[in-house]
Amino acid sequence: MGVPRIAGASPPAAAAAAAAASAPPDALAAAGPPPPPPDQAAVDLSADHGAGPPAVKLGGSLVRSGSSVFDIRSPRRKYGLLLLMAFANMMLPLCDTIYLPSLVAIEKDLNTTSTATAASVAIYLFTVGAASLVWGPAADKWGRKLVLWTSSAMFLGFSFGCAFAPNITVLIVFRALQGMAVAAYGVGASAVLADTFPPQERGKAMGILSIPLLVGPIMGPLIGGGLSYTLGWRSTFFAMVVLGGVIFLLLLFFMEETNHSHVLRRVRSNGGKLESFSFKEEVHQPAFTAPHRPLMLLLDPVVLPTVAAMVICFGVMFSSLIVLPLRLAGPPYRLNEAQIGAANVAGGAGSFFAAPIGGMLADWAARRWPSHPTGRTLVGAPVALIAIPGSCLMYAWALHTHAHLAVVLTATTILGASLAFIMPATFALVSIVKQRNAAAASGAINSLMFLLSGLFVLVTPTGMATMGLGPYVSLLSSIAFAALLIANVSTVVAVRRTAAEAAAAGPDAEAGGGGGGGGEKGAAA
Template sequence: MTSEVSLPQKQSSHTIEQISIYDVRTNCQCRLILLALSIAVFLLPFSDFVYLPALTQIERDMNTSDAVVEDSVSVYLFMGGISSLFWGSISDRYGRKLTLIVSLSLFATTSIVCIRAANVILLVFSRAIQGATISAPLVIGQAIIADIYPEKKRGSAAGWFFLPFNIGPIGGPLLGGPLSSAFTWHSTFVLLAIFSICAIILILVLVPETHQYYIKEQFHKTNPDKRIIDVEFSNPTQFKNPLKAVAYLYDLTILPYIAVAAATSATLASTETLFPVYLGKNPYNFSQTTIGLLYVPSGIVLFISSLLGGWLSDLASVYYSHKRCLEGRVVPNLILSTLTPIGLLIFGWSVQCNAHISVVIVGLCIASCGQALFEPCASAYLTAKKQSDAGTVSAANVCLDLCASGVLVSIGVPLTGVIGSGAYFSLLAALTLMSIVPVGVIVYNSIKRASYSIGEYDAIVSELDPANENTKLRK
């Protein structure tokens, strides 16, 4: 998007070319940035799931209970959720790239500490620090997408970004099981340390600073004959209060969408965590290697659904753009998110009734589909709604998502032992549906108001100028 403006001066006219912030990079550069971010964000779920097959081995080696070892999983998620509140504000103040490198460096360091952990206290503590550091790519990655992609292309970009994130829970057990069996559980953390160092190198090489304010200032210095016209960021000299992200959890234009994203993601996290528990017992009695392979179908569904969800979101954004209704972009994704409660019901009751393993996998796949379809849509909507606070609003989204996942992972095993898997997953399905319905009402009313406003505007224009061609075309 370019235009030219002639500015009168005392001695001569000087032409200033106006361009969009989204045109300062080529499509190839944007894709490379997205690739590096996707690899970095893969670490968050991968790190959570890669050592699940080795929990029994860790329990035996450290002479502790299974409850304490499993607490390392929930602590990891909780710390990721809480720390995400800070990463958005830090990246807004000090830049995206520097914050990413610092967080990944801390993650690599704590991975090395986990390798050398001599007792379960040090292991749990190190896992907590890991969770606190690795949530940064998930928060900052969404902010960078908002920095480099315009609103109409943001859904598809988010779909690619969340693609590795969604298949991380699948790849974790697939690699973690054979690795821990062959080289003990320490090898999983060796892998994480190597992976995080590779991610740091990719960020250093492929990801420049993308914060729109800094890019605008740098661009104007190096291109005095050009001006960027569509940057909403003010000078970020002041560090924003991290609790500002919490305030978005009270904003009724933001909270309902975050609630759906958190509900679908947290219930799926609980399902994926309980999946190996159920399949390792009667009547299934599958080995860890086989269980890892049984994650593959849901991984394929997550892969396809993430891309489809981003594409549908952008398609809806274009369709509703003439009504100037940002909420319109969530319509198809919100409808399809109802697949998650359906899948949860199938999964829970098929396990309780000892159904064939294929039915259990179908339930997991359907639940995965609903979650992956809505996730990129939610990210695109939130960052478009709060462009100047993209990092902060993404932090609020990640915080509720990971904290809710931590809660459900913590209570999943004991609660299913008391009420059964069927009742437990029925509760999760009801929780998810209760989050979806209010958003449906909000979106419907928003579209209705937008249509009414456009109709009023057209009526006024028609009265003033009956021959107006734009009005005729809309009619």
Template sequence: MAPSSSRSSGTVARPLTSHVGGSEMHSLDADPDPSTELGGEKQQAHSAGLDAPDSRRDCNGEAGIIEIEVDEGQGKVDIEHVLVVNDPRQWSRSRKKLVLALIALASVAPTLAASIYNPAFNQIQAELGATDAEIALSLSLYIWVQGNAPLVWSAISEIKGRKPVYLASLTLFTVGCIVAAEARSIGVLIGMRILQAAGTSAVLSIGAGTLADIFEPRERGSMMGVYYAAGLLGPSLGPLLGGALTSGLGWRSTFWFLVIFAGCTLVLFIFFKDTFRKERSLAYRSAVNRAAARARAKNGGAAIIQAGRVVTRGGDSEEIKLSLRDVNPITPAWRILQRVNILTIMFGSALLFAFVYSTSYTAAITFARPPYNYDSMYIGLVLLSFGLGNVLGSILGGRWSDCSLARLKAQNGGVSAPEMRIHSMHVVMPLLPLSALAYAWTAQEKVHIAGPVVCLFVSGFSTMWIYSSTLAYLVDANTGRSSTAIAVNSSFRGTAGFIAAEVAIPLQNAIGDGGLYTLWAGMTALTVALLLVTERWGGQWREKAVEKEERRWEEKQRRVEAQ
């Protein structure tokens, strides 16, 4: 599959030479078109001394001179590989693995916090006088806020970098856990659950952006699989930890455990080296392009970027400033949602996430009822099969996605496209709806526990095999907007999870596990259909979206230069 083509921006992306910190490096001129050639991989440029940290530069490489020239012709900046100081893509393999380990560790917090206090529902109701509806609200609001707050965090991270967001969000999460552990009313507890959700949500969006900062597209599938598999340890181990803590120390101990976990993670992030480079952010490049266009309109000819300013040959200069529209999360999110291929992937991803939450929530009730009559510890062990399937599916699915991408890229003359990721899902696509249907009726008919356990494992495995590849697709198909794309996806899945948490129990009571999971078998089949449609037509949709964005950008540039 060929990568999408695009129109000329009217500016040549020509290699120029500038001197940064005494080393010669080649750079690309700033293209007023913020779009990139989505799907294709460019050869990464190298320069002497790029890996060495320089105390005279900040973490984003704010130093040196990059020349910008205006010329007529064809050209496009490959924003994936714009040269930057101390390029995270050039870090050693061991350093990258340490970053991956830290991000993976942090990703455990959101899902662990969602499930660790589930076994404590009875104690919370008895001590705080909470109703079933209030307990359900504490869960569904957590899911919804955790899904939508990343829209704000991702916008901040594309301006200020990843590290400040990690530190601020983990601090917020820690405070929420401390107050929740001392809560004397269900209202305070629900409020702190919302605060916890807002704090844990950042890693769900900018974690994927961090991995996009340091890994090339060809290896992101495997890295995304590991990153998301770690987060899946939360739903797997949460009920077990929660059951043990609640039985031994009471429900408040679950939140104190989270305080310790969050505090340790926060300390580790103090030593985290930021991976964000603003030169590879569309928000920063848009600000540069606006300033450069105004400078060229005044003086014409070439300009240079120096000390955060655009300077023309005639001596006029203008500071590069990010405007409100650059930090506004709505505009980039809206642009992402205008792409049909992204919508189809996100709807499918949201259905998968809702399926996971519905299964975890209702299975705990199913196995607490006759004839199983399991306590919280045994329920946790049963759900461990679903969690282990999630973890294995995420890791193996990510690796298979990278292998499949490499093979198809070789067959396509060395050119890759994001839609090639979907081909790796074919092997498990039939398993997903079939395993959901099998679980529906093994649970409904109350067969031996081995039956539901096997079905839970297979459905968890196939769900996360597909889901990890959809994350890699979203990153690959949204170059320069990866954190925003994952944040929008998080909003989709958070909303879907909120709805699933609210309707799962009423539906289970009304039509039983058989009816509920037969519906889910149909919904997962719809997910498979959406993925196949994207594989077939996604490339054409991306190409049209890129052309539309280019025309919009060219029109804006003409208006700026006319002022």
């Protein structure tokens, strides 16, 4: 079997790779071990000058031309990158919610209004959403590592600015800049996983990556409440400096470039036989996408209903939980800052345990219904259809009627868990269908999530004052239910249609379905 041609490879190079791939086994066996790597870089380049297809030492293993790009790293190295990205991704929501318990203290210390302090929350969400549209294309063009390094250094500086803000205006400005910098973590993390894990393993990986994204909004108040109560509100931003510094050092010493085109270019730059080196998957030349283009990627009917439902559900969850500190501080609960932070642990615990399960269920569903990429959502989305609106209603009306705190915490646990059943599947779906623009597509999702959440943060106080907490969240829950229902119906229709078409075309066509991988070639691009 010949080596598939890689986008951008010249015909002579492709012919050479194909000829090398047909070399007899004896020739392959004669190939000696590669010489020692020339440096200690995360991806070591060391040509194999023996007979057979061009080979290179990547990630500690000898990889021959025509191998899968997803096989160049050992499982240990893959999961090491996953844990690093999960830690960095935690900063995205944690940075926003860590100082929520201290909003009243900020208002008093900076002699400002509740409207201005709420603006410092919303502006962060808006800049995260807007910057994601730029960081994503930048990571596709210039690589994941450079973008993450740059944004980490910026985050450190802007966090210091927040900690030393003398008035609310300066705080709002640096909060906006902080959001702009931290947005790269979410974009880069999803892109690194899309580079590293093959489609059939990506649901589980995205499930693990989703844990900090779902736990962050819950754990932020826990950490921030204790810090603010004991050391003052500025300590929350010094905590961000410390965490940001740790992430910067981890990225500096352990991050490696994963972008497929950058890895392939580094291999071919060694010259000689490696000029014809290629991977089994098609690798495209990197290009910077205009900031509005990532949003256009999500208009693909294959991913649009699922993405829309997940984004709306995230916004509804954020809007619902943002009122928890204010309600728990008043009667009949009357909790202090530290106690309010502890009350948020329930929702984080639900997300922590449910996110890996949601990811593994997505992988299982992709194998069970392989005829269409959205088959991976056929388990998680129906669960979310019932659990997300139901838990939102339970949570809101428990607070509205001043029910026992245990009822409120039970509802937040279910809400945190239920979103974990759709989020990993959604990110995995988009990264598979849009493999070529994985970072840009991930940035578009993050952009919509945080822009909508910021809008909800601004609207929620007015909605609550006008309608009351219970009726207002009931309205949001009905919107989430409608979006999830549309996503579920469209998925079932698409899977049944493509399964019927594949069955009619024969077993070979059915085996080539889009559920397990293939990127954009297996679905509408």
